[in-house]
Amino acid sequence: MKKQERIGRRSFLKCSASGLAAASALTGAITGGSPRSAKAAGAPEAGGRRPPSERVVIGVIGTGNLGRRHHMGILLGHDGIKERVDIAAVCDVDRNRASEAARDCMTRTGRRVAVYKDFRKLIDRKDIDAVFVVTPDHWHALIGIAAMEAGKDVYCEKPLTLTIEEGRAMVAAARRYGTVFQTGSQQRSDGTFRKACELVRNGKIGKIKRIDTVLHTVGAGQWKPAQTPPAHLDWDFWLGPAPYRDYIPSHVHYQFRWFYEFSGGVMTDWGAHHNDIAQWGLGTDHTGPVQVDGRKATFHENGPYSVAGNFDVHYKYADGVELVCHTDQQKYDDGTEFGNGIKFTGQDGWIFVCRGGRLESSIPDVKNVKPGPDDVRLYKSDNHHKNWLDCIETRKRCICDVEIGHRSVSICHLGNISMRLGRPLKWDPETEQFIGDEVASQMLSKPMRAPWHI
Amino acid sequence: MDMVASIKELATELGDNDQGVAYKAYKSLEAIATRASAPDNGPKRAKVAAELAADLNAMTKPEKDDKGKDKPRKLIHSSRTRNKIIRLLSYVAGAKEVPALAKILGDLDLREMARFALDRNTSDEATTALIKALDDEVGPCFRSGLVNALGRRKGVTALAALKSAAEDEDRQVRIVAVEALSNFADASSDALIVKATKADCPRCRARAHKARVRLAETLCRKGNKSAAKRICNAIRASDACPPQKEAAERVLKAMD
Numbered sequence: 001m002k003k004q005e006r007i008g009r010r011s012f013l014k015c016s017a018s019g020l021a022a023a024s025a026l027t028g029a030i031t032g033g034s035p036r037s038a039k040a041a042g043a044p045e046a047g048g049r050r051p052p053s054e055r056v057v058i059g060v061i062g063t064g065n066l067g068r069r070h071h072m073g074i075l076l077g078h079d080g081i082k083e084r085v086d087i088a089a090v091c092d093v094d095r096n097r098a099s100e101a102a103r104d105c106m107t108r109t110g111r112r113v114a115v116y117k118d119f120r121k122l123i124d125r126k127d128i129d130a131v132f133v134v135t136p137d138h139w140h141a142l143i144g145i146a147a148m149e150a151g152k153d154v155y156c157e158k159p160l161t162l163t164i165e166e167g168r169a170m171v172a173a174a175r176r177y178g179t180v181f182q183t184g185s186q187q188r189s190d191g192t193f194r195k196a197c198e199l200v201r202n203g204k205i206g207k208i209k210r211i212d213t214v215l216h217t218v219g220a221g222q223w224k225p226a227q228t229p230p231a232h233l234d235w236d237f238w239l240g241p242a243p244y245r246d247y248i249p250s251h252v253h254y255q256f257r258w259f260y261e262f263s264g265g266v267m268t269d270w271g272a273h274h275n276d277i278a279q280w281g282l283g284t285d286h287t288g289p290v291q292v293d294g295r296k297a298t299f300h301e302n303g304p305y306s307v308a309g310n311f312d313v314h315y316k317y318a319d320g321v322e323l324v325c326h327t328d329q330q331k332y333d334d335g336t337e338f339g340n341g342i343k344f345t346g347q348d349g350w351i352f353v354c355r356g357g358r359l360e361s362s363i364p365d366v367k368n369v370k371p372g373p374d375d376v377r378l379y380k381s382d383n384h385h386k387n388w389l390d391c392i393e394t395r396k397r398c399i400c401d402v403e404i405g406h407r408s409v410s411i412c413h414l415g416n417i418s419m420r421l422g423r424p425l426k427w428d429p430e431t432e433q434f435i436g437d438e439v440a441s442q443m444l445s446k447p448m449r450a451p452w453h454i
Numbered sequence: 455m456d457m458v459a460s461i462k463e464l465a466t467e468l469g470d471n472d473q474g475v476a477y478k479a480y481k482s483l484e485a486i487a488t489r490a491s492a493p494d495n496g497p498k499r500a501k502v503a504a505e506l507a508a509d510l511n512a513m514t515k516p517e518k519d520d521k522g523k524d525k526p527r528k529l530i531h532s533s534r535t536r537n538k539i540i541r542l543l544s545y546v547a548g549a550k551e552v553p554a555l556a557k558i559l560g561d562l563d564l565r566e567m568a569r570f571a572l573d574r575n576t577s578d579e580a581t582t583a584l585i586k587a588l589d590d591e592v593g594p595c596f597r598s599g600l601v602n603a604l605g606r607r608k609g610v611t612a613l614a615a616l617k618s619a620a621e622d623e624d625r626q627v628r629i630v631a632v633e634a635l636s637n638f639a640d641a642s643s644d645a646l647i648v649k650a651t652k653a654d655c656p657r658c659r660a661r662a663h664k665a666r667v668r669l670a671e672t673l674c675r676k677g678n679k680s681a682a683k684r685i686c687n688a689i690r691a692s693d694a695c696p697p698q699k700e701a702a703e704r705v706l707k708a709m710d
Contacts, residue, residue, distance in 0.1 A: 150697060151697030175704070176667065176704060177697055177701050177704075178704060223474060243566070304473070421488045421491065423489075438493065439492075439545055442544075448602065451626060453602040
């Protein structure tokens with residue numbers, strides 16, 4: 001899809017609201033008899049595939065397991081999505097991974113795609129409308145912002161950022177450039193999570209007192225010697241803004257999650273999902289807690305993983321609601337016991353929700369409870385990728401817009417900072433600053449290795 | 455064992471060949487440093503910072519050789535150990551530790567980590583050290599890192615250094631300085647940014663246009679709407695690419 005057409009469509013929608021005459025004029029300008037607009041108004045091509053002018057041209061940056069198998073798998077194979085997109089380029093600092101992704105495209109579509117090591121070259125391409133950012137976390141903000149500044153729409157994997165400062169910069173860039181931005185917290189596009197949050201929002205378990213988000217624990221890892229990086233991996237580029245360290249294979253692909261230089265451990269890995277649902281249920285998408293206490297945390301000393309292995313981090317919102325983010329199965333005072341998932345506890349009952357459609361509650365037959373006519377209904381999306389593509393067409397905000405992703409991962413970052421400093425902290429969610437703690441405030445950002453900066 | 459002795463012993467263990475021993479020592483020192491960094495812990499923080507700074511550049515004791523001449527003194531700790539000490543100093547260092555950190559801005563193995571520590575040090579002394587290194591040190595990549603660090607600070611001293619860097623002889627330093635200037639609500643920086651939009655390098659020109667939009671937004675946020683409007687209108691009339699022109703439109707609309 002051409003950028004001009006996206007702008008045209010956006011302008012059209014705005015004008016439609018303001019007056020028929022203006023809308024008619026713009027419609028003429030957009031559809032003015034050109035072959036492309038004739039296609040746009042017409043039927044899909046054979047096989048339900050949209051004409052080229054209607055397809056979103058995509059670049060995938062980061063083609064590891066998640067980028068290549070998950071996202072590209074959906075883009076290339078999912079009915080209702082594959083007809084709407086063209087993958088034009090893939091990019092990875094690991095040449096083998098980029099090549100494998102390009103081969104997948106060739107096999108599935110019969111078309112060649114461009115292969116890049118440097119994301120900037122992919123972003124420079126004017127024909128690319130939108131990008132997936134599926135790199136390790138320490139790259140998300142830099143690449144996401146560069147893409148937005150080039151006028152691309154963005155689907156960025158969670159956890160959105162490495163620091164709170166990066167998140168604020170991403171939100172600012174998205175607003176400055178009018179970006180359609182989807183954060184990859186796809187539990188928002190799952191009907192079970194939506195139902196749980198609607199029940200909570202509509203007071204079905206009374207006033208909310210506490211939310212428990214339960215994640216898994218992380219081990220210590222194993223000591224391994226440093227090695228010379230393989231020829232197919234540009235190690236310096238992989239490190240990018242992170243402090244230099246020697247290459248150890250078991251610290252890189254996927255395992256980067258367990259090092260604070262690159263990620264935030266299970267707190268940001270799964271916390272970005274479950275704390276996101278806590279925020280959704282509470283209706284606090286544009287704010288956050290006012291206190292965090294991460295003193296109950298254990299860091300391993302017998303292995304290289306630097307992130308917290310076990311923890312119970314306590315947060316408090318301004319209205320007194322408590323959020324507790326744990327690792328490990330939890331036994332509760334009401335006799336229930338749950339593992340990975342989210343438990344909302346209200347004055348009149350509780351609701352537990354997790355993946356796989358599991359929804360349990362003190363409310364009898366909770367799965368069949370129907371919403372009342374006056375009940376709050378939340379943003380509905382049944383497919384995270386489709387929601388993003390829909391929003392690229394309508395220029396509306398996605399179900400997990402950048403601000404939502406930023407606020408959800410901010411909870412995780414706050415927890416990590418409190419755990420690392422070993423003290424409770426006060427937080428002002430309006431100014432996004434700690435109150436009265438200079439060192440904690442410094443940890444809202446991280447210096448980047450030159451030449452990288454946001 | 456008192457805290458100082460404990461820090462000394464652990465600092466030695468940081469250099470142990472056994473990764474596990476070195477890591478445990480680091481975690482123990484990190485716990486000492488983070489606990490000492492609490493707001494109500496001033497004296498302890500100063501003590502920990504002073505000890506770490508002393509360990510950072512600690513030298514062997516003076517010794518005589520067989521002929522009675524002074525033996526050359528050596529650093530006690532390896533670069534790897536000193537790198538870890540700098541990380542620990544990031545939690546606790548204040549103005550007094552700046553000289554110890556500034557001293558190693560000339561060490562090719564350690565200067566990036568020292569710059570990180572100074573970046574996190576909010577004292578005026580740290581700002582001065584970063585500016586001095588920008589003048590004294592070599593290498594466009596390192597110097598652009600110094601510029602980035604200055605761009606995250608506030609105040610006229612950093613601003614003046616950035617304006618000077620925006621006219622540096624090195625292209626990479628110039629464009630990073632232009633980007634950093636956009637963080638400061640100083641309308642007079644626009645002239646330097648405009649100059650950068652006419653650079654020979656297409657990527658630099660594009661970056662300068664983006665910086666200009668950011669400057670307008672910063673000015674708008676800080677209340678200088680007239681300057682922000684003037685810059686936005688100039689961007690719309692310039693040869694900037696469509697996303698920058700659209701962004702300028704959005705900044706203008708946000709002001710209405």
